[in-house]
Amino acid sequence: MNATDRTPADLLRSALAADPARPLVTFYDDATGERVELSVATFANWVAKTANLLQGDLAAEPGDRLALLLPAHWQTAVWLLACSSVGVVAEVGGDPADADLVVSGPDGLEAARACSGERIALALRPLGGRFPQPPEGFADYAVEVPGQGDRFAPFAPVDPEAPALVVDGTELTSAQLVARAREEAGALGLSAGSRLLTGGSYDAWKGLAAGLYAPLAAGASVILCRHLDRLDAEGLAKRVASERATTTAV
Numbered sequence: 001m002n003a004t005d006r007t008p009a010d011l012l013r014s015a016l017a018a019d020p021a022r023p024l025v026t027f028y029d030d031a032t033g034e035r036v037e038l039s040v041a042t043f044a045n046w047v048a049k050t051a052n053l054l055q056g057d058l059a060a061e062p063g064d065r066l067a068l069l070l071p072a073h074w075q076t077a078v079w080l081l082a083c084s085s086v087g088v089v090a091e092v093g094g095d096p097a098d099a100d101l102v103v104s105g106p107d108g109l110e111a112a113r114a115c116s117g118e119r120i121a122l123a124l125r126p127l128g129g130r131f132p133q134p135p136e137g138f139a140d141y142a143v144e145v146p147g148q149g150d151r152f153a154p155f156a157p158v159d160p161e162a163p164a165l166v167v168d169g170t171e172l173t174s175a176q177l178v179a180r181a182r183e184e185a186g187a188l189g190l191s192a193g194s195r196l197l198t199g200g201s202y203d204a205w206k207g208l209a210a211g212l213y214a215p216l217a218a219g220a221s222v223i224l225c226r227h228l229d230r231l232d233a234e235g236l237a238k239r240v241a242s243e244r245a246t247t248t249a250v
Helices: 008-018 040-057 074-086 106-112 174-187 205-218 233-242
Strands: 023-029 034-039 065-069 089-092 101-104 118-121 163-167 170-173 195-198 221-226 247-249
Touching: 008 040, 008 074, 008 174, 008 205, 023 040, 023 074, 023 205, 034 040, 040 074, 065 074, 065 106, 074 089, 074 163, 074 205, 101 106, 106 118, 163 174, 163 205, 170 174, 174 205, 195 205, 205 221
Parallel strands: 023 221, 065 089, 065 101, 089 163, 101 118, 195 221, 195 247
Antiparallel strands: 023 034, 163 170
16 A cells, blocks of 8 residues: 555555455444445445535534444444545544434444534445434434435545554544555455455454454455354355455464
């Protein structure tokens, strides 16, 4: 990737310029049987739409804090890069009461109600489906995002030295996040074209790095598996083979 990239959004732009058609995120949910594959271009389109929702409809500004109450999921990865694109600080598992906005899956809705700002809910259904009945007090992401623009331009440039991510009690600036992502990519043996299969949680840096940032920094791709513990050893071996995974972090 480009050595001058200093924010996660920079990394995504470089990936898009290098090879927009290659896979970036392949997502499995072994509780539902869902499989979704997103190319760099498709992922970047979701990020642009979500960033436009954040900056436009939700009036989020650089430095705002967003409590992210979502599991390891392809839509969580989209939200993390959308926050980076706007300059919003993504607090993974953050306290909604202290946040300017909250984004929650079905399991976090009650806790998310403590946020006095904008509240977005994700059903986390296959193919990005909406809630059958929208949760009261929340905007349904699947309803709000399709009409957003396919290109995104921030109102103000994102400062690489400003806070970007809080995970497991550690706050990282964009520049620190990119530097650590590159370090993790090296530690995992990732290079351009690598495919990393992981079942890690997004609640800690190691899971976030393997599940998104390190592959993005290396020009690699990730096979992100939710509920991987439901797969037996034979099933895991078949997936590694069928997805042509070059390394695993399970």
